[in-house]
Amino acid sequence: MSNAQILRTPTDWNNPDMQRRIQKRYASEKRFRLIGLVSVALSAIFLAFLLFNMLGQGFKGFLQTRAEVTIDMPAMTGGASVTSISGPNAEAAINGLDLQGVAQAAITQQYGNDQGKIFSSSVGNYLKLQLLDNPELIEQKTTFNLPVNSEIDIANKGDGDAESEAIVARLEKAGTISTVFNMDFLTGGDATDPSEAGIWSAFKGSLMTMVITMLLAFPVGVLSALYLEEFAPKNRLTDFIEVSINNLAAVPSIIFGLLGLVIFLSWFGMARSSALVGGLTLALMTMPVIVIAGRNAIKAVPPSIREAAMGIGASPMQVIFHHVLPLALPGILTGTIIGMARALGETAPLLMIGMRAFVSTPASGFGDPSSVLPVQIYLWSDEVNRGFVEKTSAAIIVLLIFLMAMNATAIYLRNRFENRW
DSSP states (O other): OOGGGOOOOOOOOSSHHHHHHHHHHHHHHHHHHHHHHHHHHHHHHHHHHHHHHHHHHHHHHEEEEEEEHHHHHHHTSSSOGGGGGTTHHHHHHHHOOOOOOOOOOHHHHGGGGHHHHHTTTTHHHHHHEEEEOOOOGGGGGEEEEEOOOOHOOOOOOOOOOHHHHHHHHHHHHHTTTEEEEOHHHHHHHOOSSTTTTTHHHHHHHHHHHHHHHHHHHHHHHHHHHHIIIIIEEEEEEEHHHHHHHHHHHHSSSSHHHHHHHHIIIIIIOTTTHHHHHHHHHHHHHHHHHHHHHHHHHTTTSSSHHHHHHTHHHHHHHHHHHIHHHHHHHHHHEEEEEEHHHHHTOOOOOHHHHHTTTTTSSSSSSSSSSSOOOHHHHHHTTTTTTTTHHHHHHHHHHHHHHHHHHHHHHHHHHHHHHHOOO
16 A cells, blocks of 8 residues: 555544543653652752751861960060060070960960860960961060860850850950951961861862862863874774773772772882872872863764865864864863762762871872871761861861852853853
């Protein structure tokens, strides 16, 4: 039977069977929209709960409680002068003044037996920094706002024990207690006392680790993507490499930590807990992501661009580096930054290479012992002192801001340089 002989009847939209099928389709569409709406609502609720919980706990970590102490510096330091604590040896001269003892003596005079229950053990270091910034204080009687210990700090924020809250009440009645922004949290290093703990060491370590990761993973990943997409022959070896890269992108991050442990620490004998080893390890983990993102971006460049360049006499190398790569670069950068953001939040591979050491001072070089923000958060979350709870949440907020800044950069680059064909 030919097509011309096939009898076709018009669709009867009023047929009961047809109406039932149409209603079934509409019902299916409504269910799909409802499920999608519920999914979005659940995601928003979880995100809101996370942010509310982190901000509620972490906000207190950016505040610090202090109490007033008046110190007669000329009398308590034996008549030290501005000249004696100035010059190139100023820090050594100030260290010789026993400022911790000076502070303790002044605190005992004003607070009696409660002094040991109120102030932080870092009051001597606080006075040292004050004198380094303003040496004239050594010849004056000055009222300092010294940091209190973590129990009094927590009590002042409304969650302390009965004894600490009673001390806070007495200090408030005397008008000697205050709450200030805790700049020391942003500029200090790790410490065993939560009132002294800061994130600068870990933050600097994260920046240095990301620099190493970027310098290694980006060029190697982009060149690998270019070769595989534009030059590699289509054979079984190339297929095997492509499958291996795709699989590596899904391997658990701790496996890369084991790989870094064996290669960089055992074989090459590099320094443990350094930003250099951390960056190399994270580069191994990030490289497959950059290769995959790079290949997709290169593949998205229309063939007409290549054909037009070839048509005016460009060599294959000129076509790639003068036309294809610039057009694919926004997509490559977006994938790279997202891969870097993932590396910034990784903890497991860095724990495997020993980046869980106690690091109180920022690393001065890529080979020095260092820490990173995710590992610092992990270590603080394991502390029994309640003062570290708010420090942990505050550090998480800093890490989230760092991650959001990287993702915002990726979005900006994509929107700024994206080409539409």
